[in-house]
Amino acid sequence: MNNKKITLSWLLAALSIPASAEMKWVEQPVIQKLALSSEKSAALNVTRERVTFNQNLIGQAHHEFQNQGFNTESKQYWIDSDATQLAQGINLPLSSETAIIRINPLQKTTKIQAIEEQQIELSMAGDQLTPQTFVNGQQLKATGMSVSEETVALKVMAQAGNLNLKVNDLVDKDGKYVIHVFEPESNHILALKTTQQNYTNGADVTIKVHMNDAAGSVPMKVNGYVTGPNGEKAHNLTFKTGREGDYQAVLSEIQGQSMINGLWEVHTFTEATVNGQKILRDASTAFAVNLASAQFNGQLEAAQGRLVLGIENISAARYEISGTLMGYDNKGNKKPIALMMAAQWLEAGQTSLSFDWPNELIKASGYQAPFVISGVALKNQSLMAPVQRVEQGIMLSELPAELSDKK
Template sequence: MKTIKKLSLLSLMSLSGLGLAQYTPQWTEAPQQIDLVDMTSFKSISQPVNSEQQAVRFHYSLLGSDQLSDNNQGYLAESKQYWLNTNAQKLSQGLQLPVTSDLAVIRINPLNPTKSSQSLNQQDITVQQFDQTLSVDVFADSEQLKATGMPVSDYTVAFNVHTQPGMLTLSMPTATKALAKGDTFIIHVFEPNSEYVLQLKTSQQQYAANQVVKINSQLLSQSGVNHMTIAGYITQPNGEKLTDLSFQQNKNGDYQATIGQLTGQSLAHGLWEVHTIASSDINGLKVMRDVSTAFALSLPTARINQQLAVQSHGLKLGLDVAAAGRYEVSAVLSGINAQGEKQPIAMLMSAAQLNKGQADLTLDLPQDLIRQSGFKGPFVVDHISLKNQSLMVPVQQLSAGIQLMPLGKPMDQDDLR
């Protein structure tokens, strides 16, 4: 009898090691078959920026984490600030700055710092409003600003000034004498206590190549959405301006611009960026705001096809590769807890150098974390994302998931007797 019990225990232990090997993978929906890019059209960005060759597979626990939300929500940027370009002559004459609250933080940033820029000091700066000279408080120079982690140019100065809603005049009466004739500056005005907020959001964080990019903006205050004049443009990851944006007002009061026919670039130097400038006249009060946001754009040098297999505690995903390089696939493994809720178990990642043509990448299905979770099936692999690590650019992000279905009736202790 003891021998039978020992054999049963050993059998159970060996079967627990089988885990998801007893499952077959099925797509919850067919993955979108994107058109692969013709790499001969993209010679300018085809130079690899990542030369790593070693294949890697790893995972980490997500047990105890909240259920993951949609990972492709657009980022909402908000602003209570604006920028103006000016020069030494205009500063000597006085520059008009609209403000909307009781406090303004003003920064004078030289665009082309020269030795003459060293002459910027608190005594030379005058701020007036309603024919009254305002006191300049909390004056900081570039060294003090840099010490806080702020990326400013040499000889930048910043200060606080207490204001009232309306126009104020920033002037440096001796600027034409102290500064070089060609000195130019950016004036940055931040109003932390203002009720006027300019919002900017893209509909997604990441777009597929040639997908329409939707950009929405609105100027909010305590009274709601305000009418405004808004202009903007998009810059590429290399910093070059791509195109201007044309915003149209929707019925709900916000403003929208759309642009299509964009194709991805390496993100080695950053993301695609949207920059906007808005102004409004609200009950006689002028409001100015600038805001920027960013998004990623995929370059379909490969795609995940419908080929799937579970082998040796791993999930193999088939790929169609248009350009050889190092690719990474990542996903989340989830199961069902005792309350019938879907909960994450592990983040899965795999990367390898792939040749052009048919290929595959395999994600670990971590048996230890599956057992530790105590979750039951159906297990799901979703939040699937494919990246080209050689070019540092996203390739594909799937809304479809993979369900791991049992091959037959789940085994229990009675099956071992």
């Protein structure tokens, strides 16, 4: 198998004509120290064959890639509790009149039973309150909400202050619970975001969080941590006060991982006091860290109707290259032609991947050189990991004969 690849590479190289005058990387790929995944998880996609696809983008607008962190907003918080505390009653700080409270058992034991409405006592400032709505796990699941059978939820009309929640006659005296409080009408909103959605391996991850109410920024205490794609806690966060009433934490030199198990997440837990009333808010958001297991080595060749991109790779895997081919219309406007994609298994070492040149789409577009391939991306499909992205990509001032179907 390996010999076959070497033979093919040699053949392509022998038939190609270096065309440095006609094509070049507009933005040289950053050469970085490559890293292997420390995870033991098996590769997701181990298929070997080359698959290519050129998608027609003629007539579509071109959009610049946006690497913006997702802004999560929260009017909710979660607290841990247990059967003893619930039997005595726990105080749930509220900042508005409506509260949705979900009581969720943490452990699935034979003793755990769904709580009945009659077991619940609600009070505020000595006054007894009755839930406006009480539902069980089955009713929640019927809506599509993925909760355990033993979960119950209630809606209560109250006011700002401490709502006391007491649960009588719990069967499992050692049971542990999570109490989830959501205040849909509150104007105290926690906002959380990372400054980017994708970080390169070894980069600093900046996390920003702030709480606003009708009067503006609310001072608060902030704690938080980051979990890896496998869900385990990876780093604690230390937040410092920013200039605009926000809070900021920086996680230094984060190392990429496979994202087979999902994304990285930031979790923040905040506490503020407004007019003497405690306000609790929690929020989470997701981001990715590119695992630099391979990179473009800067080499470009045109051969046999393919544009070949050199790659340095320390982790044998299935890799994909992609990029948006653009040309110029007769008014000099740069327009998309095709989304080019190609993938195959690569053994470790100096190797390459190649685009099939979309001559038919170029002809159909009527667009002319220079051609630009923007957003050239390399992804590790075996580990669900972005590897590298070169936004400015590649320019071909003229179409080399090796790519033209007129040859």
